[in-house]
């Protein structure tokens with residue numbers, strides 16, 4: 153069995169290592185956007201949140217053009233005291249898909265950096281020229297502005313379209329993934345993994361957000377390993393070879409999320425969570441462009 157600490161990074165299909173826990177600055181962070189908030193007004197709470205994640209040892213930060221948090225991420229990483237090359241910064245394109253070159257230029261200015269580690273197509277639902285957008289991402293990769301490129305919320309049919317034209321294959325598909333939603337769309341995890349596309353899990357903590365059949369199992373495992381249910385789920389995610397993107401405004405919870413490299417669930421425990429999770433489907437986010 154591989155050691156618990158071995159999962160601290162995953163290796164992408166292009167050979168680049170990626171820190172295996174990410175802190176996300178979308179969703180609730182983005183809800184700070186009140187109608188009266190000006191585009192260039194930065195939220196000190198989000199800046200502090202990114203700094204807290206970095207201080208907790210989570211060097212992998214997940215943002216997106218549409219979250220409106222790139223400016224805060226830029227300030228936080230430049231003030232973090234951690235060298236840029238030691239951080240792993242993701243952003244995503246969704247609005248400005250007609251011009252990916254210009255879209256990333258704007259994102260990089262906000263992020264105060266010359267490159268992102270990972271640039272993702274945020275979702276395939278709102279435009280049809282996926283192949284063209286992918287070609288734009290390939291150009292940005294060749295120019296060194298995106299060290300790796302990938303996708304998010306892609307179904308098998310969307311990945312197939314990209315793989316047909318790709319000179320550079322996507323390294324990641326970021327989807328909703330947790331024990332209660334192990335295939336955001338039919339067959340997507342198996343297909344992605346077969347093609348060397350790492351699955352990144354957003355909303356990995358789904359099962360602790362409401363009651364469900366996993367509750368007693370998580371409770372037992374929490375006692376056995378002296379870990380919280382959140383840590384058990386994060387560990388299960390990693391042992392499924394999936395990279396969790398978690399979020400919290402509470403520094404202690406970020407620290408907790410990163411303290412999962414000193415224990416290993418047995419294969420039977422991983423299978424049990426998988427099996428019981430599969431008996432209860434719950435989706436927290438969108439599919440086909442519709443929010444829930």
Ligand SMILES: NC(=O)C1=CN([C@@H]2O[C@H](COP(=O)(O)OP(=O)(O)OC[C@H]3O[C@@H](n4cnc5c(N)ncnc54)[C@H](O)[C@@H]3O)[C@@H](O)[C@H]2O)C=CC1
Nearest residue numbers: 176177178214304354355356357358382397398399400405
């Ligand atoms: N590509 C996409 O379409 C999407 C990407 N994302 C990305 O994923 C990130 C994370 O998504 P979330 O759904 O927020 O992830 P999550 O499943 O980690 O949920 C976070 C929430 O869980 C709770 N929580 C966190 N730690 C906890 C703990 N230790 N104990 C108990 N409760 C805890 C808090 O309420 C927190 O707001 C986003 O910020 C964003 O970056 C999210 C949704 C869609």
Ligand SMILES: O=CCc1c[nH]c2ccccc12
Nearest residue numbers: 178179180182183216218219
């Ligand atoms: O990525 C998560 C879902 C999402 C898509 N667009 C927005 C805008 C603001 C917050 C979350 C999201």
